[in-house]
Amino acid sequence: MTIVKACQDRSNGGNFSKVSSSRLLHAAMAEETNKSKRYLRWAAANEQRAASVYNEELKTLFLGIAAQYRDLAEQLDDPEQWRAKHRGRQN
Numbered sequence: 010m011t012i013v014k015a016c017q018d019r020s021n022g023g024n025f026s027k028v029s030s031s032r033l034l035h036a037a038m039a040e041e042t043n044k045s046k047r048y049l050r051w052a053a054a055n056e057q058r059a060a061s062v063y064n065e066e067l068k069t070l071f072l073g074i075a076a077q078y079r080d081l082a083e084q085l086d087d088p089e090q091w092r093a094k095h096r097g098r099q100n
Contacts, residue, residue, distance in 0.1 A: 045085040052078035 052075040059071035084091040 045082040048078045048082040048085070052076075052082070 055071045055075035055078065059068045059075065062068050062071070080091075
């Protein structure tokens with residue numbers, strides 16, 4: 010069963026058009042994947058920065074930022090697994 014929602018389409022002068030929920034879900038998942046890939050690119054960039062600096066304090070800072078970006082990407086890719094993993098850390 011496909012649920013149909015009405016949404017405003019800017020391409021047709023602001024008229025309403027029908028959009029299936031599966032199409033909306035696909036678009037949302039594609040956006041999350043793009044965000045995830047972007048976070049992974051930023052993580053890799055920060056790891057490269059860490060490798061290129063000699064100051065240990067900066068190296069630690071860049072590696073910490075990279076770890077946060079990787080965590081965000083994981084949270085977007087698999088929220089259930091991410092929650093389970095973080096529940097284990099809190100206990």
